[in-house]
Amino acid sequence: MLSSGTPPGWSWSDVDVAVPRPSARLPGISMAGFRQRVFAYGEIAMVAHPSVTLLIDLSEGTGPVYDIHGRQQRGSVVVGLLPGDLRAAGWGRVDCLQIRLEPAVAAAVLGATTELSGTVVSLEDVWGRDAGRAEERLCAAASWDERFTIAAEILTRRLDDRTVVDPEVAYTWRRTLTSRGRVRVEGLADAVGWSRKRLWSRFRSQLGITPKRAARLVRFDHAAHLLAAGHAAAGVAAESGYVDQSHLHREVKEFAGLTPTAVAAAPWLGIDDVAWPASSPTRSRDC
The missing domain is CATH 2.60.120.10 (Jelly Rolls)
Structure with a gap:
């Protein structure tokens, strides 16, 4: 961040x-x-x-x-x-x-x-x-x-x-996060026994964001860290669930205001990985 x-x-x-x-x-x-x-x-x-x-x-x-x-x-x-x-x-x-x-x-x-x-x-x-x-x-x-x-x-x-929040809303968020944003709202609605309209309404009213927008945000965050780790944009697009590299470019530009190349070199991702390293969840460092 x-x-x-x-x-x-x-x-x-x-x-x-x-x-x-x-x-x-x-x-x-x-x-x-x-x-x-x-x-x-x-x-x-x-x-x-x-x-x-x-x-x-x-x-x-x-x-x-x-x-x-x-x-x-x-x-x-x-x-x-x-x-x-x-x-x-x-x-x-x-x-x-x-x-x-x-x-x-x-x-x-x-x-x-x-x-x-x-x-x-x-x-x-x-x-x-x-x-x-x-x-x-x-x-x-x-x-x-x-x-x-x-x-x-x-x-x-x-x-x-x-x-x-409602357990159904909390479950939907967790599934969105664990799937790295690659999940369909219709499937989540079926999983919690709600209609798509009801899930959309309750999710937005309680979390301040729509399920679709939440999925895009989570997917962007995953892609950004792959870019910072040195992965090529084309491979990041495929692994993160984007249609193609142009789709990745548009999403990164919207969420970060940067191109994928600029995100890959962004110092904020380096320090972010120190504080919340996905590969080393037990890392601890006091100052």
Whole structure:
């Protein structure tokens, strides 16, 4: 979810990454801590990811500023699905806890997420005073391990306090994710015993995205990581379920604003793989 271009004044080698130990991980939730070690200006171009994302600012000083379509938001934010052209900029040494929530989990942790789709809002607008309390506890923690423990406690409590989405909707999302977006809505409707119209309506009203759009987003995410791993675009198109290479090009352009060649070289995918490595799910690195 991070930069599609190396910002002036620093490089990804200047960023330390920490991830929770396997025993501390929660279903449907991924966390990572980022620390910029050098004092410099940096700009991050963010791209679509199949999750709702919390970016909790733990920096000393001004912290990051997020810009979406000319509107700016400072501090801790919630990034909904499909945010569009989103950039973050910061000056100094930035500390940030990034929490990715699968949409069905986000609906429980954040409440209704439909209005979050395509937007970036202040975490305080969503959690109220709890946002400030969470920031204070996380800032006071002595290590990333302690921060992950605190975050897991907060998220677990909110999960216990809220109603989850319909089981049929949650199942549809999980099947979309595990199939890497290569699944037909009609088949999913049959699997849960609903009509296509009902599944479409309930899915969209609870997760803020249609089943078809969700499948496209998941498929793009898989294709983007294959491109970053060095696979040729033609092979990625075939493996990811696109009609042809031109189809892949159009989808990557829509979701990332880049060509497949540019995505393959995008530094954000490199750091993304450090924090959430698909091939090494037990990797852990503290900073």
